[in-house]
Amino acid sequence: MSTSMPTPTQTAARAREVMDAILADEEFGAFEGATMEYSSDWQCLTGFPVIERWNLDSDKRPLFTEALRALSIKASVFDLTGDERLAEVAVAVPVDEMTHAMIAQPQLFARIAHRTGFQLIHQTDQEHTDYEAGDFTHLTYRLAWGEPPARYWLEKSEVDRRVTILTARYASIGLNRAGREHDIDFAAA
Template sequence: MQTEGMTSQPVPLDVHVIGNRGAAIFAAVQAHELYARLTESSLAYSDCWFTNTGFATVSQWDQEKDAPVLAIEGLKVLALKAAVFEATGDEVRAELLVPSPVDEMIHAILAQPNVLRRIEADLRVQFVHATELEEFRYEFGGETDALYETAGFGPKPLRYWLPASEVGRRLAAMEAGLETAGVIGFGKRTTHRFDDTVAPAAV
């Protein structure tokens, strides 16, 4: 069954055209008066959006140092995704393969809908993302890398651009430790027991 905004067959991408358009969108976002608010608000509530399968896979992750850099990577990808969607009108095609740390930052940015909607309206672009279409199969040398390079975004910070095979290796290394701490399936279930009968404090 085909859904609006989705096509059954992959649409070939003009990497040169879309990469350049993505670069233009990214530059326009950076020049927008709400850019600082967007980036600052995306980083403001790190306790709410940190997961065990995204940022935690970055070696010796440091929120203060790493998050601002990763926010730039997330915005670059959102600009490329917007360019793909603009060219194809296809949500599936626009769901570029990215590593889990970058994807986690994208979710943090998209959690600022008020600011994003205003930027979208001013720039006449649409930042798209569909969690149900995500596939964590990013590897070096694919379509995402080609678009990133064509956009002139420079060398990717490989600290965050981890191939799926390496992410899998790191997750496997962390899993036992998390289970020892009572966190099963990277947070899908826990073994901690708390008192469910806590009453509201007296006023």
């Protein structure tokens, strides 16, 4: 194992292998179905809603694919380095949100990871949602699958701009701090 970052080329090759193994696993269909069912709990007001004209029904499947790719890249870096911190590569905010829906299926995902030989890497206090075009993740993704869809792979500066817009809209209806607090008295309503 190495304690330095692998090249995007090395990582892309391993990421494709990881992704192919996940897709071929006997429980992949159950995992995908369980993740899509989780959609009723997708309530983060600054994650998915940064996507322009966000629509759960039409966006959830493409985001599922993008999150699998992101987790495959992370798993590949870990496989090549053995270092969890290095494996926490930058991921776009909406893609990261979908990884949370996947991780909410721990038994299925753990069995798939065990059978296919990859390590699931995701720890909130170490994650990086500061994805930018041209960074390691972007270069690796392009080598593995082509150009990432800009609809979901939003750069951090654009996410920040959109969160500012969302925060103002939410405040206009009484959801303060981007939906993290309100003063609604339900008994009186």
